[in-house]
Amino acid sequence: MRVEPIEIYSDASNYAVLRQPGRRFPGTLVQGDSLHVLCRMADTACLLISHSAPGYAEMNDLRNALWERLNHYKTVLNEHGIPLPFDDQPTDC
Numbered sequence: 001m002r003v004e005p006i007e008i009y010s011d012a013s014n015y016a017v018l019r020q021p022g023r024r025f026p027g028t029l030v031q032g033d034s035l036h037v038l039c040r041m042a043d044t045a046c047l048l049i050s051h052s053a054p055g056y057a058e059m060n061d062l063r064n065a066l067w068e069r070l071n072h073y074k075t076v077l078n079e080h081g082i083p084l085p086f087d088d089q090p091t092d093c
Helices: 032-048 056-079
Strands: 007-010 017-019
Touching: 032 056
Parallel strands: none
Antiparallel strands: 007 017
């Protein structure tokens, strides 16, 4: 971990907008528990769409991208001894 100043354009709860040093444009901060919810929603959407339906491949790509970010988040928290802010137990979806 390192500490650096960041530019905070909005610190609205669940809608933070900030810019990291060296970046041209600001980004958004998605809280880990909110990202987990988005992953579960994407799982459900993929379950409800037929694999042969138009748009399924794109939905599944979105789902996989969200899960990739969540898995990175979980790895980083684990490396720093920080507990997850959500229940990571599998669901029926």
